[in-house]
Amino acid sequence: MAEAQHRNLPIYAVFFAIIAKLYFLLTHHIQEDAFITWRVAQNLMDYGVIGFNGDTKISASTTHLYVFVSYIFNLIFGKENFIEPLLIFNTTLFTIGSLLLSHVLFKNNWHKAIFILLFGLLPPSIKISILGMEYGILFFLEMTLLYYGFKKEKKWAFLLLPAFILFTRIDTMIFLGIIFLVDIFWNRKIRWSYILGGILGVAICVSFNWFYFGEWVNNTIVAKKLAYDQTFTMQQNFEYFKLNYGNFWGMLKLSGNFNPITIVILLFELLCFIYLIRQREKRNYFLWIIFLFAWSKQVIFISQKSLFDWYYWVPQILLFVPVLIFVLEQKVKRNLWLTLLILIYILPMLAFQTIHSIATGNGEWNYRRSIGIFLNLYEKDKKQWVLLEPAGYVPYFSGLKTIDEVGLVDKQIQEEIKKDKPNYWINTVKNRKPKYLLSYRNLFEGSDAEYYKTHYRLLNEFRIKDHLKSEYPVLEKIYKLKPSGTDYNLYEKIKK
Incomplete structure (x- = not known):
């Protein structure tokens, strides 16, 4: 029934x-x-x-x-x-x-x-x-x-x-x-x-x-x-x-x-x-x-x-x-149980996810996507390579051929990891000479700095702090409350 x-x-x-x-x-x-x-x-x-x-x-x-x-x-x-x-x-x-x-x-x-x-x-x-x-x-x-x-x-x-x-x-x-x-x-x-x-x-x-x-x-x-x-x-x-x-x-x-x-x-x-x-x-x-x-x-x-x-x-x-x-x-006080569940758990979780999605969407779509768009406009030859991590937004919106650090989209880097895991990044750069490097680190510092300074130039700096602004005050507060994204340095190979 x-x-x-x-x-x-x-x-x-x-x-x-x-x-x-x-x-x-x-x-x-x-x-x-x-x-x-x-x-x-x-x-x-x-x-x-x-x-x-x-x-x-x-x-x-x-x-x-x-x-x-x-x-x-x-x-x-x-x-x-x-x-x-x-x-x-x-x-x-x-x-x-x-x-x-x-x-x-x-x-x-x-x-x-x-x-x-x-x-x-x-x-x-x-x-x-x-x-x-x-x-x-x-x-x-x-x-x-x-x-x-x-x-x-x-x-x-x-x-x-x-x-x-x-x-x-x-x-x-x-x-x-x-x-x-x-x-x-x-x-x-x-x-x-x-x-x-x-x-x-x-x-x-x-x-x-x-x-x-x-x-x-x-x-x-x-x-x-x-x-x-x-x-x-x-x-x-x-x-x-x-x-x-x-x-x-x-x-x-x-x-x-x-x-x-x-x-x-x-x-x-x-x-x-x-x-x-x-x-x-x-x-x-x-x-x-x-x-x-x-x-x-x-x-x-x-x-x-x-x-x-x-x-x-x-x-x-x-x-x-x-x-x-x-x-x-529940047979007894079901409406009370349901009300408590909605008020104490469901709605707070929904609010949390809304804030999380707004902040993460800003860090991914507005920020990381902008790196891909920059490369797409800057480099017209889509046969050029970029070495980076991760292999999502930037390769998709740049259209460039991609070597990712993990090897999800490029098997050759896996061979470098097998041969010399601590140095596979620099070895990949030396062996394959990609035109662009996108890194979380400042490559002009550290043990391999001289090689990078000799062969690459800093093309652009991408900073998440520059994307924590909005014409809407509520959105700006959310962006600053939960900043999402990573700072990047973009390097271009020097023409010889």
Whole structure:
């Protein structure tokens, strides 16, 4: 009876949740790595090759499926106009994913609608929706698998969706593996169609990498492992964890090595989860899946020293699901619980994310993009090279060929790292002689200063302090409250 009542409420909630988040488009807060994927997509348009620099093949983007989706949006809307439609598309897919998740968790349509709205306003949900990464598509695919595969038991979902999920990100093997384990323990049977779908998914991804790029795994994985590989003592591991745990389990990126808000949220999530699984509900099957996946993903990535916060967006919001269920299903004083949740947590988190997005959007779109635009106007020969880090905004808006410090978009620098990691930067400069160097450091100071002074000149200094102004006083206060960006020095090779 409850399911038949107000049948369209969840659909209305989907539309409202999408519209409510669109104002974040005005902040221009777009993740740096999104521009790597988009440049790969445009490289495919221009050269017919999945790469980053001309006709050289390289899996510079973490995600293959999103490259092809971005390619289609570039074809339809053009290079100048595709970003906003693609961000709206990502937001829509994520919100539909939250609708599917609500279907596996709730029977009451009012609960579904409120869940979709509150779930969609959490900081990780906003970042998944608007920041341009592949996680909107990924979340939609994963929730589609849960709903159509493991709730509706559609065989097409078992056979097709694992391939799409793995083709979006290879690390989704964690998600698919957790589902497999929970399903076996819960139902005491093996779904052979799901196993076949997983085998097909792995075969397609590995075959594509091997036959197209000549590698088993994406270059991005190899490059990050090589560049960031460090040996830590037990004490160093503990210090590392203290410095970073708040960014992983919490929804706030705060400076410092102690974040009490994260601990409170984590404990409440655990208590709500324990309370819910003690009840005899069919949906506990799905609760176990999403909770175990969220914990597994975060523990595995933390253990591998993965600092990039986008790895943790989906786990962050899934860990909060039991809290929303607990509040919405309170029998006594539910409205009070819901009001407190909204006033004490949801709205402050929304306000925090708004301020964070405005400040970060200024530091990325207004500041870092301006470096790329400067180079685009200054250097007309797009065959010239620039050595820099990171490989997002500046290469995208400059159009120049790029060597990044990590080796995500250029494999040759990986060889320099293997040969002489402490000196790979200067060795790359000497061996490849890029026309431009963009560095956080003053290259005219230090052990290699004489070489740089002899072969390069300082072309421009880019300072974040010069971009903390606005004609709107409120925006200027936000920029100065949370300055986002890094000072750069741009060097040009001296003509001989």
